[in-house]
Amino acid sequence: MSHSHDQATERRAFLGRTSALALGTLGGLLGVGSAAAQDKPALVRVRERGRLSVGLYNDLPPFHVKGQGIEIELAKALASALEVEVSLLPFPADDNMNDDLRNMVWKGHYLGYGPADVLLHVPVDRPLMQNNPRVSIFGPYWRERVVVARDLSKLPELDSLEPLRQVRSAVPGLSLAGWLMIGADEGALRERLITKIPDGVVAAQMLQRGEVAAAAGLRSEIESVLRGDPRFAIAPIPMPRAPKDGWAVGMAVKKDATDLAEALQGALNNLAEKGELKAMFARANLAWQRV
16 A cells, blocks of 8 residues: 555544544534524525535645635635635545535534535536435536646657656546556556656646656646646646546535525626636636636
């Protein structure tokens, strides 16, 4: 087992224990209240409580790392639009998205934390919606893609993965980009890949330092480090198995929280129209466009 995998496992266990204690206490403060209170519409409950609880993934650069990132700003802006305070509920990702939706949107985690009023960074994906009838997924605010960045002095062209057989590339092994690169051309690139890294941000930083000739990861990860640097080019990973158009990222609430979903969608629309959403992404060196 790799060192990075050990660290990730230990971090997840630690976060699980500490989150259970801290967020369990917080859950008591937030409270679901009486059965009568539960009969009230979700938005009414949020406003009476004076607080919007927002689920956030841990260790998801540039969206959230140690209390900083795009989605920290977004969570605060959404709460402000509803004229309430924000309560951040960071949590470690589970094995699949269905588990995350159960733990953080409609049921709560068996360790005692959650659910939140809204979960951020949810794929706006029809099969996911169909598989999770207890939640409403909406409000896309970013389009994610798998990309590869390259040093133009070493790789002036990259129309296929063939040139990567001659150079060293960095990609987080436990990621979609890693799965694609490791399995490409029947494993032809495997010996040229550095995969024991946590995310695409680290891969991009290795490229920036000249340690590798290429780096693959999510668009948000790679661009947050390299966008605007003329030494590098960033493009979709040139292989047919990669999702061509990427996927939209939005948010999720309980299925019956229609008033809350409408209010959050309205707040998101307003942030986009005022240029505030674009500014949030720009502070992370990302070029935001309407999804």
